[in-house]
Amino acid sequence: DQQVKQNSPSLSVQEGRISILNCDYTNSMFDYFLWYKKYPAEGPTFLISISSIKDKNEDGRFTVFLNKSAKHLSLHIVPSQPGDSAVYFCAASASGNQFYFGTGTSLTVIP
Amino acid sequence: DTGVSQDPRHKITKRGQNVTFRCDPISEHNRLYWYRQTLGQGPEFLTYFQNEAQLEKSRLLSDRFSAERPKGSFSTLEIQRTEQGDSAMYLCASSHRVMTLYGYTFGSGTRLTVV
Numbered sequence: 001d002q003q004v005k006q007n008s009p010s011l012s013v014q015e016g017r018i019s020i021l022n023c024d025y026t027n028s029m030f031d032y033f034l035w036y037k038k039y040p041a042e043g044p045t046f047l048i049s050i051s052s053i054k055d056k057n058e059d060g061r062f063t064v065f066l067n068k069s070a071k072h073l074s075l076h077i078v079p080s081q082p083g084d085s086a087v088y089f090c091a092a093s094a095s096g097n098q099f100y101f102g103t104g105t106s107l108t109v110i111p
Numbered sequence: 112d113t114g115v116s117q118d119p120r121h122k123i124t125k126r127g128q129n130v131t132f133r134c135d136p137i138s139e140h141n142r143l144y145w146y147r148q149t150l151g152q153g154p155e156f157l158t159y160f161q162n163e164a165q166l167e168k169s170r171l172l173s174d175r176f177s178a179e180r181p182k183g184s185f186s187t188l189e190i191q192r193t194e195q196g197d198s199a200m201y202l203c204a205s206s207h208r209v210m211t212l213y214g215y216t217f218g219s220g221t222r223l224t225v226v
Contacts, residue, residue, distance in 0.1 A: 004153070034214045043115070043202055044154065046214030089153050097167055099215075101146075101153030 003027050004092050006102035014110050019077040021105050023090035026071065030092040034099065035064060035075050038087045047088075048075070080109045115218035117203050123224045124193055131189045132221045136205030143186050144215060145178055146202040147171065154202055160186060161208060193225045 005024045013019045021035075031052035036044035050057040050064045050073070057064050063076045077084055087106045091099040116135040124130050136143045142161050146154035157176070158168045162183035172178075175193075180186040190197055200222050204215035 006153075032212060034212075036214070036217075041219070043204070043217030043219045046216070049212040049214060051212060091153070097159060098156045098169070101155070103151065103153050 003100045004102040010106045012108045013080045016079045019080045021075040029094040032093045034091045036089045117218035129191045134203030135185045140205035142206045144204040148200040198225045
């Protein structure tokens with residue numbers, strides 16, 4: 001049973017435009033949410049996080065939005081750069097111990 | 112600090128053989144995690160340690176899998192009597208207990224192929 005879902009396997013965006021990656025979850029007990037970025041042949045790299053007490057967190061070009069009532073979070077990248085091309089995973093946890101990951105969205109930023 | 116190191120990077124083994132992987136976490140991190148990732152999926156939690164204590168294990172971790180973290184430093188993951196379904200990327204990660212919102216630091220993984 002997939003508790004964290006990323007329904008878009010891939011996304012293509014022009015350089016300089018906004019990239020929006022979406023993630024849905026089913027477990028209302030989740031209170032920590034993370035986004036990871038993964039390049040081929042490397043492990044995932046932590047990007048940005050949000051806890052359930054907030055609905056928005058920004059870090060430079062990256063912003064994560066959390067809609068608890070809809071059990072939905074999104075990652076906005078503005079402006080998108082070719083180096084952002086990677087697979088992005090969202091992950092959620094109820095305890096901060098075990099994280100449940102989505103299946104990933106492959107982002108391609110076209111120069 | 113050289114990050115999380117995993118060894119070997121790749122392992123090809125025959126079905127029925129035992130394999131062991133090693134993970135060296137970031138030295139000041141007291142938590143160590145093992146995840147498994149198959150093609151087209153996200154990482155799936157296997158187990159985690161806080162210092163030397165194994166605190167949680169997933170149902171995915173069958174009796175053929177065992178993990179240890181002696182002295183709370185490096186960890187090993189052993190798979191006995193490997194099966195083709197064990198073929199996956201095995202990821203190790205570490206973190207500090209109070210830094211949940213800073214995420215884990217993952218290693219580059221060990222890719223296991225069972226033939």
